[in-house]
Amino acid sequence: MYLNIGIGQINPKVGDLSGNFEKILKAWKELDKSSHLVCFPELALTGYPPEDLLLRRDFLSDCKKYLDNLLKKSKDLTSPCLIGIPLYKGDLYNAAFLLYKGEIVGAYYKRYLPQYGVFDEKRYFKKGDNLLFFAVNGFNIGVSICEDIWYPSGVERIYALAGADVIVSLNASPYHKGKYEFKENLLKARAEDNQCYVVYVNMVGGQDELILDGRSLVISPEGKIIARAKVFEEDLLVISIEKKKVCSGRLLEPRLREESSSEIPFVKGIGIKKELPFFEGKVFKNPEEEEEIYLALKLALKDYFYKNGFKGVILGLSGGIDSSLTAVLAVDALGKEKVKALFMPSEFTSRESFEDTRELAKNLGIPLIEIPITEIFHSYRETIKKTLGFEDFTVAEENLQARIRANLLFYLSNREGLLxxxxxxxSESATGYTTIYGDMAGGFAPLKDVYKTLVYRLARYRNSLDPVIPERIFKKAPSAELRPGQRDEDTLPPYEILDEILKLYLEEGLTPSEIIERGFEEKTVNRVFHMLKIAEYKRKQAPLGPKITRRALGKDYRMPVTNGYL
Incomplete structure (x- = not known):
């Protein structure tokens, strides 16, 4: 006796109810051919996170209309469908609906609403207190949504004690480095503890700062992964699960008997009368760390570009590692025909930077526009001298060059409709080693959450596939080239030290004194914290960029600008 479960790991666009409806319907029809039950992610119709769209009554009304349309379409399909859609019913709920033959068989409202990090669900939703327990072809199935499964004594345990064979968890779970491994182990534990299958249905796609990685999973009662969907890609996955594995496990290890059984209202038993083949689950390989991060950034840029309807992108190339990696990433994500580069040398630009920039553009096959800024810069300085009387060369003159370059980039952006x-x-954003309205300006910042040391690792990874970045770029000392002989380490600690201090604070929550106890120089630690603090006003005006670490300098870093504490 087996049940075929179809997983629609889709990439919706937030707010595009019509487009998402069509995507869901197309996937449901395809999965219907081989499934007894079809499952879609949390908030699949709206995309995740819909944020303050959920405060618009017209938006919620339209969600209900598309739910009704799905109900109409379900009459022509043979498989029931689990799908996440917000529901306003006296209050707003993050809901999962079971749809079958024109009927809402049942609904589940998310119980645990996350309010930390990038999550803000208590702003929008009311906590649910109901359950959705049903059967398809003799398999007892319980439903939960995302955060619910992170609690070991949550609804999954209630379902298991009531005799669930399968727990389906609908998710829109954002990615960051290292999270998947933790999540996989957690889900294995839920399956083993509850002696049932866990079907983990995740969304995929880039949404502003967030990246959803997909990697939907099916885990056996023994805690083994028997199916894993693709990473950072849409995927339709079908797997057959067997009831005998649940029964055998509970007979051989009757641990659940020792706890009080739960009485749950049984919504409905659905019989699907169609002969379907048995499907072994596909288990797609997990990438190594550098490849995983690179794929995440690539998806984030691609989705931000296409979902917002841009025609092309433009960036400034300098001959340094950051702009080089950004250019390669843009070509990989969008294709070379969508990418344009601007090289804006000054009197401080080295010969090596000229050569390396031209070589990189040639290797990538992208147009390189060269606009020297020396005359523009001196024109500014002459005007400043005449009107303000300033002749000395200070950091203001350095930043002026960066702002001239930003003006030229945004001129072409404005004229040609480019992002x-x-x-x-x-590392630069954290310490403020970037010019506001200059090199930090942009419509999207692909490397916003990438430490400098990781930039080098990602560039090395990408060059291992095809060595498009000139080797000299890896070897020369990082420099903004805004004055003669300038090097980043004239202003900053060495990146190996700086990045480690930042990680210990941002991602592990250590205090300055605790970081010093780890062996870092007190003067250096205090200097980094001071730079981090005074740069907050810059970061509040920085462009969006994808989150790839546990704590990015975006939604999940909410420091006040006016701040009297170190």
Whole structure:
């Protein structure tokens, strides 16, 4: 006795109810051919997170209309469908609906609403207190939504004690480095503890700062992965699960007997009378860390570009590692025909930067426009001298060059409808080693959450596939080239030290004194924290960029600008 479960790992666009409806319907029809039950992610109709769209009554009304349309379409399909859609019913719920033959068989309202990190669900939703327990072809199935499954004594345990063979968890779970491994182990534990199958249905796609990685899973009662969908791609997955595995496990290890059984209202038993073949689950391979992060950034840029309807992108190439990696990433994500580069040398630009920039553009096959800024810069300085009387060369003159370059980039952006890519990285943004309205300016910052040391690792990974970035770019000392002989380490600690201090604070929550106890110089630690603090006003005006670490300098870093504490 087996049940075929179809997983629609889709990439919806937030707010595009019509487009998402068509995507869902197309996937449902395809999965219907081989499934007894079809499952879609949390908030599949709206995309995730819909944020303050959920405060618009017209939006919620339209969600209901598309739910009704799905009900009409379900009459022509043979398989029931689990899908996440918001529901306003006296209050707003993050809901999962079971649809079958024109009927809402039942609904589940998410119980645990996350309010930390990038999550803000208590702003929008009311906590649910109901359950959705049903059967398809003799398999007892319980439903939960995302955060619910992170609690070991949550609804999954209630379902298991009531005799669930399968727990289906609908998710829109954002990615960050290292999260998947933790999540996989957690889900294995839920399957083993409850002696049932866990079907983990995840969304995929880029949404502003967030990346959803897909990798939907089916885990056996023994805690083994028997199916894993693709990473950072849409996927339709079908797997057959067997009831005998649940029965045998509970007979051999009757642990659940020792706990009080739960009485849950049984919504409905659905019999699907169609002969279907048995499907072994596909288990797609997990990428190594550098490849995983690169694929995440690529998806984030691609989705931001296409979902917002841009025609092309433009970025400034400098001959440095950050702009080089950004250019390669843009070509990989969008194709070379969508990418244009601007090289804006000054009197401080080295010969090596000229050569390396031209070589990179040639290797990528992208147009390189060269606009020297020396005359523009001196024109500014002459005007400043005449009107303000300033002749000395200070950091203001350095930043002026960066702002001239930003003006030229945004001129072409404005004229040709191009998205400006900022090339700033996390190390620069954290310390303020970037010019506001200059090199940090842009419409999207692909490297916003990428430490400088990781920039080099990602560039090395990409060059291992095809060595498009000139080797000299890896070897020369990082420099903004805004004054003679300038090097980043004239202003910043070495990146190996800086990035480690930032990680210990941002991702592990250590205090300055605790970081010093780890062996870092007190003067250096205090200096980094001071730079981090005074740069907050810059970061509040920075472009969006994808989150790839546990704590990015975006939604999940909410420091006040006016702040009297170190």
């Amino acid at each position: 400006v890519l900022s090339t700033s990285n996390k």
